[in-house]
Amino acid sequence: MSRTYISRHPLDDLLPLEPGIRAVDHLDIPRSSAIVSVMAMDGEEASVTAGLAASGVVSIRFTGPGELLAVSQSETPESLHRNLSLLLAETAYIVDQSDGRVVFRLSGPNVRRLLAKGIATDLHPAMFEIGASSNVLCGHISVNLARTGENEFELIVMRSFAVALFDDLKVMGREFDLSAGFSVRV
Amino acid sequence: MASLIHCPHCGVRPKEEFSIRGDASLVRPDPEASDEAWNDYVHIRSNPRGRYREHWQHGAGCRRWLVVERDTFTHEVFSVTDAAIVKREGSR
CATH class of the missing domain: 3.30.1360.120 (Probable tRNA modification gtpase trme; domain 1)
Known part of the structure; x- marks a missing residue:
């Protein structure tokens, strides 16, 4: 049996489809955003941070020691996951969190x-x-x-x-x- | 209770972000130890008025276990250390 899953944003029912009048705040x-969690392997924390900073394409969010979120608005979740997995193959665990x-x-x-x-x-x-x-x-x-x-x-x-x-x-x-x-x- | 905790990873945070497990100075007895030793370890707690070392987890922040040394009377916090570091230094 095959099923079709529809991707829904959790706030779909709460926000208007068309943008309204924008206030100052x-x-x-x-x-949709591409978000992956990056967890450095033991002792690799510094090299993971340096590697991500050097790649330059993603924005890095600190969540804990050796644990980060990498966020990208331009990439798809699949390509972000693939790129970081290649970049940090030996030093970190990468898990997709976009959904x-x-x-x-x-x-x-x-x-x-x-x-x-x-x-x-x-x-x-x-x-x-x-x-x-x-x-x-x-x-x-x-x-x-x-x-x-x-x-x-x-x-x-x-x-x-x-x-x-x-x-x-x-x-x-x-x-x-x-x-x-x-x-x-x- | 001490209301601001200086987390070594996240900086100064309100106590609401943490959950407290309890006494950090207990040592787990040997599996073959007497029932009395195990009873003490599992159930008997001191309730000191003064300095106390506790395990706190920064659940809403870095999610790390910390060892917080504080005064239950004056609410002063003496030190906050990552529990992994405390364990590493203890086993050395």
């Missing part, structure tokens, strides 16, 4: 005040620099938070928590009239 949700995680992109001048309602970590520009990333607790949900720009943050969350986190972010952003929508495909 905006929550942008890419429909298991959801990416939230927050941008706008009030983003830090918005995030402060759920995250207890210091997000001051001098403390949490551009490119910094870490696992943090947002409300009751563990997310991977990264600073991607001056006032831009990316949250990567487990797929099953995406709806709950989306609801939380909407409540947290109500004061700032946060708008939300899927990324416009280029």
Whole structure:
């Protein structure tokens, strides 16, 4: 028996298909991203970090000692997995997480005040620099938070928590009239 | 309770991100040890007023087990070390 599986985004029913009016503070949700987890073998942590930094194509998120997430918006999950497996064949274990995680992109001048309602970590520009990333607790949900720009943050969350986190972010952003929508495909 | 823990991997974090397993100074007895030794190991705990070493897991962060040395009376935290490092140094 063959079955057809349809790829659905967990927020499909909660967001309009057409992008609405974009407010100053905006929550942008890419429909698909390529995400793989990279776990360095014992004693190879430094060479894995160096190898990934040298490859330059992916953005690296810290999740724990020797454990990283590699995120790419341009590559497909298959090609990202293949490329990193070749690059780090002898030094790390690579597992595809693309269908298991959801990416939230927050941008706008009030983003830090918005995030402060759920995250207890210091997000001051001098403390949490551009490119910094870490696992943090947002409300009751563990997310991977990264600073991607001056006032831009990316949250990567487990797929099953995406709806709950989306609801939380909407409540947290109500004061700032946060708008939300899927990324416009280029 | 100490409300801010300085995780060696993630930096200063609130205690809500951690879960506590308990006393880190216990040593597992030999399998052939007496019932009394095993009873002590499994059930009997001291409840000190003062310095205490505990296993904490940073579940919402790096997910590593840490050994936290803190004061149960003054809430002061003396040291936080990755449990793997503590074990490696202990067996040396």
